[in-house]
Amino acid sequence: MNFIYSRTYKFLVALPPILWVSLFLLLPYLMMFLHSLWAVRDGVIVHRWNFDNYATLFKNPLYLQVLFRTARIAASVTLLSVLLGYPVAYFLSFHAGPRREILYQLVVVPLWVSYLVRGYAWKTILGSDGVLNGFLQYLHITHGPVSAILYSPFAVVLMLTHIYTPFVFLPIYASLEHIPRPLVEASQDLGASPRKTFFRVILPLSLPGLLARATFAFVLSLGDFLAPLLVGGPSGTMIANLVQSLFGAAYDWPLGAAISVFILVITVALLAVTQRVEKHWSFE
Amino acid sequence: MTPAAPPIAASLAPGATVLEVRAVSKRFGAREVLKTLSLEIVAGEFLTLLGESGSGKTTLLRLIAGFEQPTAGEIWMHGARLDTLPPYKRGVNTVFQHYALFPHLNVSENVAYGLQAANTPKAEITMRVNDALAMVRMEEFAAAKPTRLSGGQQQRVALARALVNRPELLLLDEPLSALDANLRKEMQSELKSLQREVGITFLFVTHDQEEAMALSDRIALLRNGALEQVASPREIYTRPATAYAAQFIGQTNLLRADVRNGIADCGAFQFSCSRDNGAVIFSLRPEAISLDTDSLRLADSVRFSASIRQGIYSGATELLELQTTSNLVLRARIASRAQLSGSHDFVFSASDAVAVSE
Numbered sequence: 001m002n003f004i005y006s007r008t009y010k011f012l013v014a015l016p017p018i019l020w021v022s023l024f025l026l027l028p029y030l031m032m033f034l035h036s037l038w039a040v041r042d043g044v045i046v047h048r049w050n051f052d053n054y055a056t057l058f059k060n061p062l063y064l065q066v067l068f069r070t071a072r073i074a075a076s077v078t079l080l081s082v083l084l085g086y087p088v089a090y091f092l093s094f095h096a097g098p099r100r101e102i103l104y105q106l107v108v109v110p111l112w113v114s115y116l117v118r119g120y121a122w123k124t125i126l127g128s129d130g131v132l133n134g135f136l137q138y139l140h141i142t143h144g145p146v147s148a149i150l151y152s153p154f155a156v157v158l159m160l161t162h163i164y165t166p167f168v169f170l171p172i173y174a175s176l177e178h179i180p181r182p183l184v185e186a187s188q189d190l191g192a193s194p195r196k197t198f199f200r201v202i203l204p205l206s207l208p209g210l211l212a213r214a215t216f217a218f219v220l221s222l223g224d225f226l227a228p229l230l231v232g233g234p235s236g237t238m239i240a241n242l243v244q245s246l247f248g249a250a251y252d253w254p255l256g257a258a259i260s261v262f263i264l265v266i267t268v269a270l271l272a273v274t275q276r277v278e279k280h281w282s283f284e
Numbered sequence: 285m286t287p288a289a290p291p292i293a294a295s296l297a298p299g300a301t302v303l304e305v306r307a308v309s310k311r312f313g314a315r316e317v318l319k320t321l322s323l324e325i326v327a328g329e330f331l332t333l334l335g336e337s338g339s340g341k342t343t344l345l346r347l348i349a350g351f352e353q354p355t356a357g358e359i360w361m362h363g364a365r366l367d368t369l370p371p372y373k374r375g376v377n378t379v380f381q382h383y384a385l386f387p388h389l390n391v392s393e394n395v396a397y398g399l400q401a402a403n404t405p406k407a408e409i410t411m412r413v414n415d416a417l418a419m420v421r422m423e424e425f426a427a428a429k430p431t432r433l434s435g436g437q438q439q440r441v442a443l444a445r446a447l448v449n450r451p452e453l454l455l456l457d458e459p460l461s462a463l464d465a466n467l468r469k470e471m472q473s474e475l476k477s478l479q480r481e482v483g484i485t486f487l488f489v490t491h492d493q494e495e496a497m498a499l500s501d502r503i504a505l506l507r508n509g510a511l512e513q514v515a516s517p518r519e520i521y522t523r524p525a526t527a528y529a530a531q532f533i534g535q536t537n538l539l540r541a542d543v544r545n546g547i548a549d550c551g552a553f554q555f556s557c558s559r560d561n562g563a564v565i566f567s568l569r570p571e572a573i574s575l576d577t578d579s580l581r582l583a584d585s586v587r588f589s590a591s592i593r594q595g596i597y598s599g600a601t602e603l604l605e606l607q608t609t610s611n612l613v614l615r616a617r618i619a620s621r622a623q624l625s626g627s628h629d630f631v632f633s634a635s636d637a638v639a640v641s642e
Contacts, residue, residue, distance in 0.1 A: 182382065187397070189349055190397050190401055193401075200397075
């Protein structure tokens with residue numbers, strides 16, 4: 001037998017990824033999980049096994065409030081980026097004609113700009129003496145700067161939508177491109193207007209891709225840490241910021257770990273569900 | 285088999301023109317795919333657009349279905365302009381080359397699609413879908429998803445999906461090309477009897493001349509975006525208008541002759557003809573040539589001797605490649621017999637040599 005079919009070879013090939021995943025994924029998760037079952041006594045982490053951290057998470061209204069806000073923000077971002085990304089993808093795939101290439105690049109270009117730079121850009125736009133306030137005063141819609149625009153959940157939603165719309169657009173575009181054009185022609189041939197064709201053929205066929213991408217945007221927004229830090233303010237704090245402060249200034253690693261485990265479980269459950277639904281919907 | 289409800293097309297007087305293609309041209313950039321083409325389709329007929337790939341046959345079909353717009357010219361249906369209407373407002377339906385069944389709908393939902401688009405009452409949809417599925421013998425697959433079906437079954441569903449709408453004209457874009465040879469033969473005869481049964485006018489596109497001959501009432505032979513000949517299979521075979529038509533439909537020998545005073549001279553032999561002086565091309569089918577035996581006496585027989593270069597045996601008949609003393613190469617199809625070789629005398633009837641244009 002050839003060397004490349006041997007067990008040793010297969011093992012050697014699989015070893016680096018296995019090591020990588022074990023060291024940098026499984027081990028940290030295990031540590032995190034263990035920490036979530038420990039406690040802090042007099043500023044020291046003690047290995048006293050308990051579920052108090054999880055109980056705190058559900059009993060303390062602050063954590064629940066932040067958790068719900070985070071879910072709300074993530075859901076808004078998902079909805080908005082799909083509402084923005086889908087029509088653009090549809091237009092590009094079906095109606096853009098020769099301009100398609102340029103329009104595609106225009107949508108994708110923001111991806112080349114650093115996340116941080118885009119965050120700071122939103123700060124300058126939304127701030128008290130920012131571009132938006134200046135514009136509103138110039139039009140005499142407002143008199144004096146409105147400080148409520150920046151440092152609000154709204155600003156977080158705005159920034160995250162801006163960041164994730166291209167991410168949502170790309171795969172939707174790909175799944176629309178994947179729809180065989182004879183199906184669209186067949187629909188029209190059978191007497192369905194373009195509107196009917198969209199709702200009865202194009203939309204149903206693009207749903208699996210759409211669902212996968214919506215989940216993607218939701219999960220990434222759920223765990224986002226920078227957007228609330230840059231433009232969120234106290235009213236826009238999300239769960240990741242809470243975890244950060246618990247691991248930092250508050251020095252309550254066990255509680256931080258418990259929250260992280262909780263988020264992780266939600267995320268994995270969500271991904272598992274959408275994957276199953278997607279498989280069920282898949283027509284290949 | 286449940287008989288289908290009477291189609292609209294049946295109410296038309298047979299022989300009436302269903303569709304008229306008037307001087308249609310189609311250009312894709314610099315490429316002229318159709319060159320001022322005119323064609324009339326008669327109610328109830330099975331008309332085949334036959335041509336090589338790139339001859340423009342599929343483009344013509346797409347123009348009629350409405351997926352492409354003509355660069356010039358008009359298409360009319362029952363005295364009304366068709367080419368200005370969007371595809372979903374045309375009374376034609378298409379059977380696509382790869383069926384184009386909706387993968388997210390099951391078989392009966394696929395068949396019901398057109399009726400639903402037309403807001404047909406639910407009870408009527410159920411009835412007509414069942415009838416259409418019965419017509420193509422696919423009732424037991426009503427709830428199946430198209431991906432679970434074989435090619436032939438998908439083909440039947442695609443037919444039912446188009447026919448259930450009772451179109452005045454059914455367009456079929458090489459619908460059998462994706463099937464294997466045996467299934468193809470089976471579907472050919474099914475298609476033919478189905479067309480007779482429903483009485484709907486069929487416009488069928490194929491590159492397969494045998495298929496065209498077997499199915500069609502008339503064949504429209506396309507070459508480089510122009511019509512070469514439109515005629516019944518028999519006529520196109522026995523009286524090909526052009527050298528291309530003679531070669532494309534069946535096999536033939538093209539004889540380049542010099543005509544002088546009613547005598548065509550091919551070098552190896554001469555025969556009388558009613559053509560003016562000058563160079564003329566004659567088409568002579570291989571089966572028109574036979575071995576010269578005493579029992580065979582033809583009225584205007586032309587004799588020549590040739591050596592057999594090669595024989596291709598195909599059971600009942602055998603195709604001989606002949607070379608005359610003047611190096612003219614001819615093919616003759618004769619009834620199979622003991623293996624032949626060497627030089628022999630051959631004969632054909634001058635009336636079988638059909639003058640064709642270049």
